[in-house]
Structures are given as C-alpha cells and as structure tokens.
Amino acid sequence: MRIIITALAATLAAATSASAQSPGISGDVVKIGVLNDRSSFQSDLAGVGSEVAARIAAAEVGNKVLGKPVEIIAADMQNKPDVATSIARSWFDTDGVDMIADNQLSSAALAVQELAKQRGKITISVSSATTRLNGDSCSPTGFKWSYDTHSAAAATASAVVKQGGKDWFFLTSDYTFGHTLEEQTSKVVVDLGGRVLGAARHPMGSSDFGSYLLTAQASGAKIIGLANGGTDTINSVKQGREFGLTAGGDVSFAGLAMFITDIHGIGLEAAQGMLLSTSFYWDRDEKSREFAKKFAAEMGRMPTMVHAGVYSGVRHYLRAVEAAGTDDGPTVAAKMKELPVDDLTIQGARIPQNGRVFHDMYLVRVKKPEESTGPWDYYDVIATIPAKDAFLSFEESGCKL
Amino acid sequence: MKRTDINTAGGSPAQGPGRFNSSTILYLVLLALALVAPAVLYPIFLVKVLCVALFALAFNLLIGYGGLLSFGHAMFFGGASYITGHAMLVWGWPTELGILVGVVFSTLLGVVAGLIAIRRQGIYFAMVTLALAQMVYFIFLQMPFTGGEDGIQNVPRRAVFGFIDIANDTTLYYVVLTIFVFGFLFIYRTIHSPFGQVLKAIRENEDRATSLGYHTTRFKLLAFVLSAGLAGLAGATKVVVFQIATLTDVTWQMSGEVVLMTLVGGLGTVFGPVVGAAIIITMQDYLATFGEWVLVIQGVTFVIMVSLFRRGVVGEIAALINRVR
Numbered sequence: 001m002r003i004i005i006t007a008l009a010a011t012l013a014a015a016t017s018a019s020a021q022s023p024g025i026s027g028d029v030v031k032i033g034v035l036n037d038r039s040s041f042q043s044d045l046a047g048v049g050s051e052v053a054a055r056i057a058a059a060e061v062g063n064k065v066l067g068k069p070v071e072i073i074a075a076d077m078q079n080k081p082d083v084a085t086s087i088a089r090s091w092f093d094t095d096g097v098d099m100i101a102d103n104q105l106s107s108a109a110l111a112v113q114e115l116a117k118q119r120g121k122i123t124i125s126v127s128s129a130t131t132r133l134n135g136d137s138c139s140p141t142g143f144k145w146s147y148d149t150h151s152a153a154a155a156t157a158s159a160v161v162k163q164g165g166k167d168w169f170f171l172t173s174d175y176t177f178g179h180t181l182e183e184q185t186s187k188v189v190v191d192l193g194g195r196v197l198g199a200a201r202h203p204m205g206s207s208d209f210g211s212y213l214l215t216a217q218a219s220g221a222k223i224i225g226l227a228n229g230g231t232d233t234i235n236s237v238k239q240g241r242e243f244g245l246t247a248g249g250d251v252s253f254a255g256l257a258m259f260i261t262d263i264h265g266i267g268l269e270a271a272q273g274m275l276l277s278t279s280f281y282w283d284r285d286e287k288s289r290e291f292a293k294k295f296a297a298e299m300g301r302m303p304t305m306v307h308a309g310v311y312s313g314v315r316h317y318l319r320a321v322e323a324a325g326t327d328d329g330p331t332v333a334a335k336m337k338e339l340p341v342d343d344l345t346i347q348g349a350r351i352p353q354n355g356r357v358f359h360d361m362y363l364v365r366v367k368k369p370e371e372s373t374g375p376w377d378y379y380d381v382i383a384t385i386p387a388k389d390a391f392l393s394f395e396e397s398g399c400k401l
Numbered sequence: 402m403k404r405t406d407i408n409t410a411g412g413s414p415a416q417g418p419g420r421f422n423s424s425t426i427l428y429l430v431l432l433a434l435a436l437v438a439p440a441v442l443y444p445i446f447l448v449k450v451l452c453v454a455l456f457a458l459a460f461n462l463l464i465g466y467g468g469l470l471s472f473g474h475a476m477f478f479g480g481a482s483y484i485t486g487h488a489m490l491v492w493g494w495p496t497e498l499g500i501l502v503g504v505v506f507s508t509l510l511g512v513v514a515g516l517i518a519i520r521r522q523g524i525y526f527a528m529v530t531l532a533l534a535q536m537v538y539f540i541f542l543q544m545p546f547t548g549g550e551d552g553i554q555n556v557p558r559r560a561v562f563g564f565i566d567i568a569n570d571t572t573l574y575y576v577v578l579t580i581f582v583f584g585f586l587f588i589y590r591t592i593h594s595p596f597g598q599v600l601k602a603i604r605e606n607e608d609r610a611t612s613l614g615y616h617t618t619r620f621k622l623l624a625f626v627l628s629a630g631l632a633g634l635a636g637a638t639k640v641v642v643f644q645i646a647t648l649t650d651v652t653w654q655m656s657g658e659v660v661l662m663t664l665v666g667g668l669g670t671v672f673g674p675v676v677g678a679a680i681i682i683t684m685q686d687y688l689a690t691f692g693e694w695v696l697v698i699q700g701v702t703f704v705i706m707v708s709l710f711r712r713g714v715v716g717e718i719a720a721l722i723n724r725v726r
Contacts, residue, residue, distance in 0.1 A: 038693040048692060075689035078696075081552065081647045082449065082639070083685050089445050090686075093570075107552035107647040114555055114644075130551055137554060175542050176549025 025068040025327050027096040032058070032314060035084060035091075035112065036104040036127060038076040041230055045259040046127040046306045050074075050102040052298045053307040056291070057314035057343075065321050073097070077108060084108035085115060092119045098327045099124065099317055102310050106130040106177075113142040120329040122336075124313035127306045129177075129257065131392060134356040138399035141333040143355040146279040146309030148391070149177070151361055152256045153184035155390035156277040159363035159383050160223060160254050161192040165275070168254075169221035170199035171212055171236050173228035181227035181256050197221045206232060209239045217245055222252070223275075229257045234266050241270040249273065259304045263366055263378050271378075274366040277390075280308035280345055281364060281379050291344040302376040308345040312357075315343045349387065354399035358387035435578055444570040445642070450682045451574075451581040452639040457662040457674030458588050459631035464660075465669030466592050467624040468604030469519070472527040472656050473534025474632050476514070477507040479651030480537055481633030486553035486646035487546055496559045496567070500580075500637040507633020508626055510537070515625035519618060522607075531653060538651045552647030556640055573642065580638050584631055589671060591627060600624055665706050667713030676714050 034051045037043055051074040058070045073095075077084035085108065091097035092115070099122040103109040109128035116123045117139035124143045125133055131150050133142060157168075168189050172178040178201075186196045197219040200212035213236070216224050224240070226233050237253055240246050246253065255262070255276035263271050282292035282302045291311060295303040303311075320335035321327050333355075341349040341357060349359035364379035372378065438447055456478050463469045485503035488494040494502070518529040541547045548554070558573070560566050567573040591597050602610045603617050610617050640646050649655065658681065666677025684702070688695045710717045 039696045043693065051692075073690065074692060076692045076695050077689065078685060080649050080685070081645055082643050082649065083689065085643050085645065086445055086449055086686055087689055090443050093445075094443060106550055107548075107554070107645065107649075110551060110554045111643070111645045132551060176551070 024325075025066055025321075026098065028068055029096070030065050030068060030070045030318070030321060030327050031095065031097045031099075032070065032072045032317070033088075033091045033095075033097040033100045034072065034074040034102050034310070035077055035087060035100050036074075036102040037079045038074075040079045042079070042104065042127070044261045044265075045304045046102055046104055046310075048074075049295070049299055049303060049307045050126070050310040052295060053303065053311035054101055054314045056294050056298075057311045057318065060315060060343075061318050061322070065318050066325065070318065077104065079105055081105060081108035081111055085111045088112045088115055092116070092121055098122065098329070099314075101314055101317075102126050102306070103128055106132075109133060110137050113137065113139050116329075117141055122317065122329050122333055124310070124317060126309035126313060131397070134354040135392070135398040136400075138354045138397070138401060140353075140355075140401055141329050143313065143333075143336065143351065143357065145313045145357050145359075146305050147257075147277070147361070148356070149180055149257075150184060150392050151277065151279075151385075151390040153181050154188045155361045155385045156254055156256055156275070156363070157185045157188040157194075157225075158192060158389055159277065159385050160275050161189055161194045163275070163363070163382070165223040165252065165254070166194040167220065167222045168194060168196050168225050169216040169219045169223070170196070170225045170227050171209070171216065172199050172201050173204050173232050174201040175204055177229065178227045182225070185225055185227065185256060199227075202228070202232070204228075204232065207235065209236050210243070212236075213240055213243050213245055217243070217251070222250060223254050224251065225254045225256060226258075227256055230262075233258060234262055237266050237274065238270045246273060259306070260302065260376070260378060261304055264301075264376070268367060268369040268372055268378065271366045272368045275363065276366070277361050277363055277385060278305045278379075279359060279361050280305040281362060281381055283377065283379070284362065284381055287344040287347075312341060312343050312345045316341045352394040353401050354394050354397050356391055356394075356397065358391060360387055361385040361390040432582070439571050439574050444574040446682070446686055448570075448574050448577045448642050449639075449686075450679050451577050452635050452642060453659075453662070453682055454675040454678035455581050455584045455638070456632050456635035457659050457666070457678045458585060459628045459635060460659045461663050461669065461674040462588050462591065462631065463624055463628040464663065465673070466597060466604065467600050467621060467628075469621065469625065470523075470527045470660075471518070471530040471625075471628070472653070472660070473514070473530035473532075473537075474628075474659055475651050475653065475655035476534040476537035477510060477629040477632035478636035478639075478655060478659075479541070479646070479648075480510055481507040481636035482640040482646040482650050483541055483547055483553065485637040486556045486640045489559065489640075490553060490556050491546070495563070496561045496641055500634070500641065503637030503640070504630055504633045507636065508630035511626040511629025511633075512622075514629070515622045519621045519625060531656070534651070534653060534656060538648070538653070541651050542648060547646070547648075550648060552645050553640075554645055556644045556646065558641060558644065567641070577638055577642065580634065584634055588631065592671070596620070596623070661703065663713075665703070665713055667716030667719070670713065670715040670719060673713050673715040680714070 036046045038047045054072050063070050075087045101124045103125040104127045106128045109125045113123045122141045126145045129149050131148050170182045172182045200215050253274045258276045320332045324331050324335040337351045346359045351357050362381050363383040481503035484506040485499045488502045489499040514533045558567050662677035662681050663674050667673025
C-alpha cells in the first residue's frame with residue numbers, strides 16, 4: 001500500500017513538474033485547428049480550401065517551429081454554432097489545440113473567440129464578418145484577418161464614390177447583416193457627397209428580384225449596392241442582366257460581400273462591370289501569384305480572400321511562436337501585435353490591440369468576357385483602399401482592452 | 402394500425418410485477434452508467450446529448466403517444482433558449498429563474514400554437530405547426546434583443562441556487578443530468594398515467610375515443626402544451642451549457658432534426674429519442690473531422706435505418722426481445 005502511495009505521489013509530482021515547465025511548446029507540438037463549414041452553402045469560399053491554405057503556411061516553415069512539429073487538423077462545423085463551440089471546447093480541453101483558424105459564421109465565431117479567451121488560446125477569424133469580434137466582444141487573443149462588415153460597406157462605398165458613382169440604390173436582404181451593410185454604406189456615401197435614392201428590402205433566399213430591380217431602375221440610381229449575400233447576390237446580378245439593367249454600362253452593381261467564387265458562379269457575361277472590394281486578388285502581383293500557384297496545385301482553382309487570410313494568419317502566428325519561443329496563447333498574441341504581418345499576400349501590415357489586422361483592401365472591377373484571358377482571370381484592380389479607410393480604428397471599434 | 406406493434410421499451414407497470422422489477426433494474430443500471438459517464442466521455446458532449454435527448458423526448462411525447470407530428474418544435478426549443486439567454490444576460494437573473502422563464506414562455510407559446518394547430522389533423526397539423534414556427538423564426542430574426550445572426554452571446558453560467566458552481570464542466574453535467582432525469586420521469590409518468598392511456602386511444606382511433614365520451618381536443622391540447630414546455634426546458638438548459646442562443650435552434654432544420662432523432666431511435670418508445678439523439682449528436686461532433694463527408698455518412702445512415710430498421714434502434718431491440726420471449 002505504502003509503495004503504491006509513494007508511486008502515486010511520485011507520478012503526481014512528475015506530472016505537475018512537467019505541466020509547470022514553461023516556456024516552450026505545449027504537448028511538444030504546435031496544433032492548429034481549422035474550423036469552418038465544409039458541407040453547406042459557404043463551403044466554396046472557405047471550406048477545405050482554408051485547410052489547404054493553412055498547410056501552405058505551415059509548409060513555408062518546413063512544418064516545424066522551434067524544432068517541434070506543426071500539426072494542422074480540421075473539422076466541419078456544419079454551419080451550426082453549437083457544433084462549432086463543442087468542437088472548439090474539446091479541441092482546447094482534450095486535444096491540445098493551440099490556435100483555431102478561419103472560425104466561420106458570426107454567431108459561432110463570437111462564441112469560439114470568447115471560449116478561447118477564457119482558455120488563453122488564440123483565434124484567427126477570417127470568414128466570419130462581424131466587427132463585434134474586434135469591437136465590444138474583442139479578446140486579447142482574438143484576431144481578424146481579411147474583410148469585415150465595415151470594410152465591405154465603407155471601403156467599397158468610399159472607393160466607388162471616388163470613382164464617380166454618387167447615386168446609390170440598395171437591394172438589402174431583410175435581416176441584421178443586410179441592414180448593417182446598408183446603414184454603414186449609406187453613411188459613407190452621404191458623407192462623401194453622394195446620394196442614396198432608395199432601398200428595397202427582400203427576404204433572405206428570394207428567387208424573384210424583378211420588382212426590386214425595376215424599382216432600382218426607376219429611381220435613376222447609377223450604382224445598385226447589393227447589401228445581401230450568397231445566392232441572393234448571385235440571383236440579383238443575374239436577373240439584373242436579364243432585365244437589361246446593366247447592359248448600357250451606365251448602371252453598375254456594387255457587391256458589398258462578394259467573393260471570387262461568386263463571380264465564378266455568376267459568370268463574366270452577367271457579372272461584367274461590377275465593382276467590389278476584396279482583400280486579395282490572386283493575379284495582383286508576383287507574390288500573390290506565387291501563393292495562388294501553390295493553392296491551385298492542391299485545389300485546382302484559385303484562392304478566395306478567405307483562403308489568403310487563413311494562410312496569412314497561420315503564417316504570422318507561426319512567426320510569432322518562433323519569436324516568442326513558446327506557444328503560450330497570451331504571449332504569442334502579444335508577439336503577433338508586435339511583429340509586422342509579412343507574407344505572400346500581405347506586406348507590412350500592423351495589428352492594433354483589438355486584433356483587427358490593418359491591411360490594404362482593393363477595389364476591383366469585373367472584366368468583360370472578351371478581356372479575360374482564361375479561367376479565374378476576372379478582376380481589374382482599379383484602386384488600393386488604404387487600411388485606415390477600410391477598417392475601424394482601435395478607438396472607433398468600441399473594444400475595451 | 403401499424404403502430405400497434407410498437408412496444409414501449411422497458412415495459413409498463415401494467416404488465417406484471419416481474420416485468421416491473423426488471424425494468425426498474427434496467428433504469429437503475431442506466432442511471433448508474435450516466436453517473437459515471439463523465440469519467441470516460443467528455444462532459445460537454447454528454448451534456449449536449451442530454452439536452453437534445455430531452456428535446457427529442459418532448460417531441461416523442463406528442464408524436465409517439467399522441468400521434469401528432471409537429472414540424473415546428475424548434476420554436477419552443479429555440480424560443481425558450483432566447484428568452485432564458487436574455488433573462489440571464491440582460492436582466493441578470495439567476496440560472497434557475499432563467500430556465501424557468503424560458504419554460505414558461507415555451508409553455509404559453511405552446512398554448513397559443515396548440516389552440517391553432519390541433520384543430521387540424523395529419524399533414525395539415527404538421528403544416529400549421531411549420532407555418533407558426535416560421536413566423537416565430539422571423540420574429541426572432543428581426544427582434545433587436547436576439548442580436549440577429551450574431552445571436553445572444555456570453556450568457557453567464559451563474560451558480561445554481563447560489564451555491565452549485567456550474568463553471569466546472571463536470572458539476573454542470575450533474576446539474577443537467579438532474580434536469581434530464583426530472584424531465585424523463587415526468588414524461589414516463591405522463592405516458593403511464595390514465596391521461597397517457599387516453600392519449601394512446603386517441604392516437605389509435607380518435608373517433609372511437611370521442612364516442613367513448615372523451616374531449617379529444619382537450620387531451621391533444623394538453624399533450625401539445627406539455628411537449629412544448631419540455632422542449633423549452635431542453636432549450637433553456639442548452640443556453641446555460643453553451644452560453645449562446647442562436648438562430649440555428651429556431652430554424653425548421655432543427656424541427657426536422659428532432660424528427661430524425663426520434664425515427665432513428667424508435668418512435669413511441671421510452672428510450673428511442675435518447676438513443677436517437679445520442680446517435681445524431683455523436684455523428685455531428687465526432688464525424689466533424691471527416692469534413693464534407695459528415696452529411697453523406699448521415700444520409701446513408703438514415704437510408705439504412707428507414708429501409709431496414711423501420712422501428713428505430715430501440716423499437717427493433719424491443720421487438721427482438723419480444724420475439725425471443
């Protein structure tokens with residue numbers, strides 16, 4: 001009996017001393033979990049591609065940091081917040097995951113970021129768009145890459161107005177996301193001297209946009225802002241084309257929340273001339289093409305801005321782990337805010353305290369079919385939107401850290 | 402008619418003292434297993450299974466024993482979760498009162514929805530409940546307090562009765578297990594009471610029950626309200642566990658999921674919904690790493706279940722036991 005107790009005590013002591021051993025790499029592995037929706041309607045813009053993007057980032061450092069292996073795992077949260085949080089919980093509590101990337105769906109992302117905050121782990125949200133992640137719900141270990149609802153509204157609107165598109169009409173999907181987009185965009189348009197001539201609200205998942213489009217046409221607006229998303233955006237654009245709305249070239253759609261995969265789905269014939277903002281376009285420069293080439297080798301298509309964001313986030317995280325000499329969440333998070341973001345997709349961006357990466361956005365115009373030289377050659381980059389115009393500053397964000 | 406071969410697993414007290422004892426032992430063994438489960442399995446996963454299982458049990462009370470297929474039960478489950486979440490987060494109510502107000506809300510909603518829906522039968526009943534649930538969904542989507550697609554976030558886990566600290570996952574599990582056992586016993590008692598017998602009679606032949614002098618409408622309404630209240634209890638408990646209330650819980654997909662759970666586990670059996678919920682939640686959580694294959698695996702499982710095991714897992718086992726006897 002005494003021997004057993006001694007043995008137990010010795011084991012316990014060994015266990016505690018091992019866990020108290022810091023700094024270093026917990027569990028002798030840097031584990032990154034890519035959490036997103038891989039089976040429903042948003043799986044194209046993020047999905048498996050995000051996992052591939054994370055692997056590309058890990059491969060750039062030879063899948064090793066501080067001499068320890070980098071492991072990337074992934075799970076499908078099926079667009080359900082409770083599945084997302086229970087996966088995140090078990091990843092943190094039993095699987096030793098150090099960082100969660102992508103973190104899709106705003107309601108799920110907010111919950112996962114809060115959980116990570118409590119556990120002292122890092123989240124790098126990319127495909128979830130809410131500014132609350134870096135606003136009232138911000139976390140010292142929560143980061144946000146790529147677009148958000150503010151950049152979608154403000155960046156697009158300011159760039160479009162500066163290009164001369166002053167008379168706006170909105171097609172808004174009738175729920176919070178749509179309302180927020182419309183409200184923020186209108187504000188910027190009016191501030192810059194533009195006019196908002198009206199708005200049509202439609203329920204989510206409409207199939208017939210005819211009457212809304214005719215209202216838009218009758219208003220005399222030159223820019224139709226699409227404050228909706230996914231299939232609603234795609235259907236608006238296609239039907240706008242069928243109604244001959246954009247044929248003359250004097251009326252353009254401005255996509256507020258659009259991805260290159262949406263353009264791929266609509267086709268250039270219907271989408272040509274659209275204006276939209278993006279944090280990444282694969283054919284922008286030499287470095288972006290290099291990333292796209294690696295991505296296409298795995299996926300057989302070009303990356304979206306979400307994929308680029310996941311790549312950049314994971315790359316920056318690994319650099320911070322290397323520099324901090326540990327994978328301890330808060331320490332690495334502080335390091336991430338110290339170092340500039342520098343990789344194939346983003347160069348020299350800074351991260352303020354609320355974790356919102358300050359990188360440039362780009363205003364692009366969708367090419368005409370005859371201008372395009374091949375598949376995925378869809379955009380002309382017509383302006384660079386500086387980070388300060390695209391994102392809320394730390395002071396504006398409402399984050400209290 | 403085809404439902405007559407569905408036995409209640411574990412039997413009912415009416416079937417003799419010997420049977421009663423064996424089923425009591427079965428329940429005690431299961432309870433003992435439930436008590437030690439968190440030592441083996443991840444507590445949060447178990448808690449989720451319990452919440453969803455309670456939801457499925459509530460649903461089964463209505464369809465399995467009343468023969469009423471509701472296709473809108475998410476309105477009670479999700480509705481209660483929003484109300485509980487709001488009460489605890491914004492009004493700062495303690496956990497037990499928060500859950501209570503959620504249950505009260507879903508019960509009242511059950512009265513309203515029930516009064517409208519039970520006037521119709523069969524597919525029309527299902528469609529009316531679906532329509533009401535869609536209305537409730539859009540109300541929650543538009544109401545400012547629900548936070549739209551962001552949902553209600555960071556609902557606090559306050560100590561139950563002021564001294565049971567549920568920040569610890571294992572303690573939380575036992576609290577939820579207590580709620581679950583309460584709900585389970587409540588349903589068990591209901592279906593084995595004279596009320597439950599009348600309900601079954603209505604399920605088998607409503608006209609005959611009417612001719613025997615029963616006000617079938619009242620019985621159906623009461624069953625509907627009880628089911629709504631229990632579904633609300635499940636939803637309210639889930640908020641305390643996951644600390645979020647989101648649109649997912651009020652969508653029609655959630656109403657569909659509970660139908661699937663009940664079918665997979667065994668319609669009209671006491672344990673069927675529990676087993677069904679465990680199977681579906683296990684698939685959702687543990688197969689998540691298979692990525693886009695989750696839905697394919699789920700689909701194949703359902704096809705196999707529906708074509709080979711019509712009575713569901715528990716229903717088939719019960720039938721097998723009966724055949725051996």
